[in-house]
Amino acid sequence: MDVVIQPTADAACRLVARVIAGELRRKPHLVLGLATGATMEGVYRELVRLHREEQLDFSRCRTFNLDEYIGLTPADPNSYHRFMREHFFDPVNMDLRQTHLPDGCAADLDMECRRYEEAIRRAGGIDLQILGIGKAGHIGFNEPLSAFRSRTRVKALSPVTLKQNAPQFVDPSKMPRRAITMGVGTILDTSRCLLLATGAAKADIMARAVEGPITAMISATALQLHPRCSVVVDEDAAARLQGVAYYRWTFENEPEWEAFR
Numbered sequence: 001m002d003v004v005i006q007p008t009a010d011a012a013c014r015l016v017a018r019v020i021a022g023e024l025r026r027k028p029h030l031v032l033g034l035a036t037g038a039t040m041e042g043v044y045r046e047l048v049r050l051h052r053e054e055q056l057d058f059s060r061c062r063t064f065n066l067d068e069y070i071g072l073t074p075a076d077p078n079s080y081h082r083f084m085r086e087h088f089f090d091p092v093n094m095d096l097r098q099t100h101l102p103d104g105c106a107a108d109l110d111m112e113c114r115r116y117e118e119a120i121r122r123a124g125g126i127d128l129q130i131l132g133i134g135k136a137g138h139i140g141f142n143e144p145l146s147a148f149r150s151r152t153r154v155k156a157l158s159p160v161t162l163k164q165n166a167p168q169f170v171d172p173s174k175m176p177r178r179a180i181t182m183g184v185g186t187i188l189d190t191s192r193c194l195l196l197a198t199g200a201a202k203a204d205i206m207a208r209a210v211e212g213p214i215t216a217m218i219s220a221t222a223l224q225l226h227p228r229c230s231v232v233v234d235e236d237a238a239a240r241l242q243g244v245a246y247y248r249w250t251f252e253n254e255p256e257w258e259a260f261r
């Protein structure tokens with residue numbers, strides 16, 4: 001794992017977008033794993049800018065989102081289908097047939113989870129997975145005690161998640177209590193991972209996720225086992241990390257980051 005600290009949330013989002021752009025230019029058929037949440041809006045804004053101003057081409061890109069609420073149709077304003085279309089898919093030249101999110105309205109949810117895993121496998125696996133982090137340390141909707149070998153499945157949302165995400169709903173009491181999410185094992189199988197966290201509210205959980213002991217109580221700690229995972233944070237989210245001097249040296253000196261300094 002490596003940690004990249006950027007001065008501001010904007011700069012952190014731009015760096016993540018530039019990594020995605022770099023991978024996409026190298027491999028136009030990139031299989032990109034995507035995340036939702038307020039943190040990601042800045043990343044998608046920058047990708048849209050790169051598309052409009054620098055002709056970044058998404059036409060051959062294939063995408064798989066981490067998760068979707070159960071019971072929300074794609075048209076629901078709170079669905080992740082809708083979030084993705086609004087913030088990313090519609091403003092760029094993405095082929096919608098190549099975008100994938102779990103269907104939270106499927107009649108047979110277990111079969112939908114198996115179908116999703118199979119679709120990822122048929123695409124050749126995920127080349128680059130983008131991740132946010134919940135306040136209690138979930139990645140996707142892998143709530144506390146998610147098995148590190150778990151695959152895409154239905155997960156009941158924890159009280160912390162219900163509290164964190166309910167304000168986004170027009171009627172918070174209508175927030176679904178379950179979601180379909182890629183498993184921790186699905187995420188660990190991706191070729192490369194980028195976890196983005198910004199703001200002081202994420203400082204505690206980032207210290208535990210990056211430098212704390214590996215535990216199923218905090219699914220983000222599983223990323224310590226991923227062979228190629230980078231964590232991108234702004235100064236606020238980095239505030240409680242112990243090893244910042246080392247992380248800064250690595251970013252300034254490792255050839256892998258040369259194009260991004």
Ligand code: GLP
Nearest residue numbers: 037038039040132133134140141
């Ligand atoms: C939701 C998503 C997560 C995401 C989290 C962070 O819970 N299921 O994948 O990481 O939101 O949200 P925010 O960026 O708004 O803090």
